[in-house]
Amino acid sequence: MITVDPQSALPPGEQIRAQIEALVRSGELAADARLPSVRQLASDLRVAAGTVARAYKELEQAGLVRTGRAAGTRVNPGQALAASALPEADAFVAAARRAGLSLQEAQWTLASRWKG
Structure with a gap:
């Protein structure tokens, strides 16, 4: 579960990115697992959609996820490392x-x- 701590020194987008990365690397988010839509996660966390979109973009640039129009944002295979x-x-x-x-x-x- 992804959360945003308003008291954290880290900005919300970095918190989101770091938590998703940890979930992917630990294997808790399996290969091809679909992440919530930008709007859905933004609504759930009560942050701006741009904040979530930026986090997803950074994850995509790092090769952890891929984004497709119909497929949504999914975990790239092979990202969970022991x-x-x-x-x-x-x-x-x-x-x-x-x-x-x-x-x-x-x-x-x-x-x-x-x-x-």
Whole structure:
């Protein structure tokens, strides 16, 4: 459930964005789950529709959700990451950068190891 705390130092849009991101990353919002419409969520939270629209746009730019006219706003598949894997992923990224690998080279390296 998404809430907005009027006492928070964070603006409402950032609160909304951060909560949805956390729900997606934790897997509580599954792949292809439909988010409430901008108007519906704005009404539920008693904030301006532009505030929710901005949060959704930031989530879309981050690749966490996708927006389609008829389909609404949905969670992109593959966004829920096991929290336990993130430190190892960060370590791999750091090592790849130190080695001077491009993103494509790092992806190829990972893919080659994935196969076993």
